[in-house]
Amino acid sequence: MMAEQKPATDPATTEVIRHYLTSAVTEMERTLVRTAYSTIIYEINDFGLSIFDSKLNLLADSTGLPLFLGANEYGIKQTLERGKFGELGSGDIIYMNVPYWSGAHTNDGVLIAPVFHEETIVSYTVVRAHWTDLGGKDPGYILDSTSVHHEGIMIPGVKIVRNGEVNEELLSILQMNSRAPETIMGDFHAEVACLRVGVKRVSELYQKYGVDTLEASIDGILSAGEQRAREAVLALPDGRWEAEDWMDNDGISDELVRVHIAVTIKEDEMTIDYSGSSDQVAGPINLSFGMAQSAARICFKAITTPHDPSNGGQFRPLSVIAREGSLFNASYPAPVFTIWAGVMGVETIFKAFAKAFPELIPAGSGGDLGDPGFYGKEPVSGRQVWHQTNAGVGWGARKNQDGINTTQHISMCTVKNIPVEVIESRLPVMVDRAELRQDSGGPGTFRGGLGSVREYRFLESFGALTIVKKSRTSGFGLNGGKPGPKNLTILKPNTNRQNWKSDWERDVIVYADNKKLYDDVPDDQEFCGMFRGEFHSGDVIIYLADGGGGFGLPYERDAQKVQNDVIDGYVSMEAAANEYGVILTDDLEIDRDSTAKQRGGSS
Numbered sequence: 001m002m003a004e005q006k007p008a009t010d011p012a013t014t015e016v017i018r019h020y021l022t023s024a025v026t027e028m029e030r031t032l033v034r035t036a037y038s039t040i041i042y043e044i045n046d047f048g049l050s051i052f053d054s055k056l057n058l059l060a061d062s063t064g065l066p067l068f069l070g071a072n073e074y075g076i077k078q079t080l081e082r083g084k085f086g087e088l089g090s091g092d093i094i095y096m097n098v099p100y101w102s103g104a105h106t107n108d109g110v111l112i113a114p115v116f117h118e119e120t121i122v123s124y125t126v127v128r129a130h131w132t133d134l135g136g137k138d139p140g141y142i143l144d145s146t147s148v149h150h151e152g153i154m155i156p157g158v159k160i161v162r163n164g165e166v167n168e169e170l171l172s173i174l175q176m177n178s179r180a181p182e183t184i185m186g187d188f189h190a191e192v193a194c195l196r197v198g199v200k201r202v203s204e205l206y207q208k209y210g211v212d213t214l215e216a217s218i219d220g221i222l223s224a225g226e227q228r229a230r231e232a233v234l235a236l237p238d239g240r241w242e243a244e245d246w247m248d249n250d251g252i253s254d255e256l257v258r259v260h261i262a263v264t265i266k267e268d269e270m271t272i273d274y275s276g277s278s279d280q281v282a283g284p285i286n287l288s289f290g291m292a293q294s295a296a297r298i299c300f301k302a303i304t305t306p307h308d309p310s311n312g313g314q315f316r317p318l319s320v321i322a323r324e325g326s327l328f329n330a331s332y333p334a335p336v337f338t339i340w341a342g343v344m345g346v347e348t349i350f351k352a353f354a355k356a357f358p359e360l361i362p363a364g365s366g367g368d369l370g371d372p373g374f375y376g377k378e379p380v381s382g383r384q385v386w387h388q389t390n391a392g393v394g395w396g397a398r399k400n401q402d403g404i405n406t407t408q409h410i411s412m413c414t415v416k417n418i419p420v421e422v423i424e425s426r427l428p429v430m431v432d433r434a435e436l437r438q439d440s441g442g443p444g445t446f447r448g449g450l451g452s453v454r455e456y457r458f459l460e461s462f463g464a465l466t467i468v469k470k471s472r473t474s475g476f477g478l479n480g481g482k483p484g485p486k487n488l489t490i491l492k493p494n495t496n497r498q499n500w501k502s503d504w505e506r507d508v509i510v511y512a513d514n515k516k517l518y519d520d521v522p523d524d525q526e527f528c529g530m531f532r533g534e535f536h537s538g539d540v541i542i543y544l545a546d547g548g549g550g551f552g553l554p555y556e557r558d559a560q561k562v563q564n565d566v567i568d569g570y571v572s573m574e575a576a577a578n579e580y581g582v583i584l585t586d587d588l589e590i591d592r593d594s595t596a597k598q599r600g601g602s603s
Helices: 011-035 066-082 168-176 181-234 289-304 341-356 420-426 500-507 559-568 573-580 592-598
Strands: 047-053 058-061 093-096 110-117 120-129 156-162 239-247 257-266 269-273 318-321 373-377 384-388 429-436 452-458 462-465 488-492 508-510 526-528 531-535 540-544
Touching: 011 047, 011 058, 011 120, 011 181, 047 066, 047 181, 058 066, 066 093, 066 110, 066 120, 066 156, 066 289, 110 181, 120 181, 156 168, 168 181, 181 289, 239 341, 257 341, 269 289, 289 318, 289 341, 384 420, 420 429, 500 508, 500 531, 508 526, 559 573
Parallel strands: 269 318
Antiparallel strands: 047 058, 047 120, 093 110, 093 156, 110 120, 239 257, 257 269, 373 384, 373 462, 429 452, 452 540, 462 531, 488 526, 488 540, 508 531
């Protein structure tokens, strides 16, 4: 009589392995953050880390930049298919940063390390992080390129580490093409260290459990993720919904650029289609398909398996479409450096979702990241640096609660602000204000979250820019709620400095002049969206981030809540009266009679 064959795994073992993989990628993240050179990595978390199996199924990822994580899957598949690296061996690491393959731009290349068990590749660890400079036409961020060849050197997937030894020839090419060679090499070695941590941990897992148990457990993890996602989609209504929004410009022309989304749900399948969006444009706001797919995945996961660690099975019910040659599937040699279409893609997908199931979706957010980035030679170290700062926008209100104040846009919601102390210690810049923007939350029965205000004053000459793409059109409220007041940058030159006007006209480029949107703009100030320039001692940049949209009719907001908002400084007395119909006395008490009259009979 034959002995009963035991299954290769069991639910308890599968859960142990799932948590082990999540722990391994978290350890990779900690290694990267603790050893990186750039503040954009170790302060902001501008990176993505992933572990894949041999079939390139996503097994685990880190809490880096959400827009990177879906793109990592696209990037590894493209690299292994198109790369020029030959046979892989233990200790090898591939580097690739061709934007149409990587799903990002040149500065966000992917590094890939195979994991071997008994001389067979069983897994891969992947990292991408923003490198300060790879030889693009401008330092910092490139805002007006017209070809991908303006955006930096491209490496088509070659071994940057061979059998554990660094490829010095390739590194020398990268260094010679960078304005910040020391910084990118520091970040490179940090990424190699984090990959090796992942390789070690996954190798240990295979040594402990063996291939049969691991593969059976992985199948279970992916199947469970798929099942939970399909059940969530099945609970949603069937149908097709469309939404559109607009980006300020492409950096070359001054015309608005259309973003269009169509969402289709049929039983347990969802399709997100970008095909109605603009054709690819002359400037660098185009996306490669990998990032368009990643933006769609962020939205899909938010309504299906928001509380579960990511794995590839969760995305099997989702199909993403973007016609080739369009804004969301750019073709060579289209410029792709300014990846803000991904931000607007997320916003517009949620706008379409709101038509289908508004009870699950908040109103629109501030719709951008904003806040200046700074570039130049760091006074302390003398190195060429790029310090990105991200403003907190307001998130939209929901059917039963106010929006969250000054939080990163959902497309990048796990990134962080650079602390004021870091900016002031590393740059010739003082932060004179960092506060909430009063009246920026969209009015509604439930109020949108507030955006932030940052004011920067230059102590000496230094470069700065913003990448704002949502400063000319409003976000959206829901169910009668209103949007916030738009993102706004104010540039104030030091008019006490001799020759300030000629210097200003020479040194500062404004890509989105928004003076026409505002009343009584001083002649010596710019009200704008995106800009780039060299600023001088005493010049000031003020960034005012938009708030989230409101949900429900503003006059139906509880008067006590409006009073509390005024006391907290979230809402001005004028806005309380004009937007909410709540009249307060000088000592901030509710004037019940006047409020009832203003609201048409109810306070």
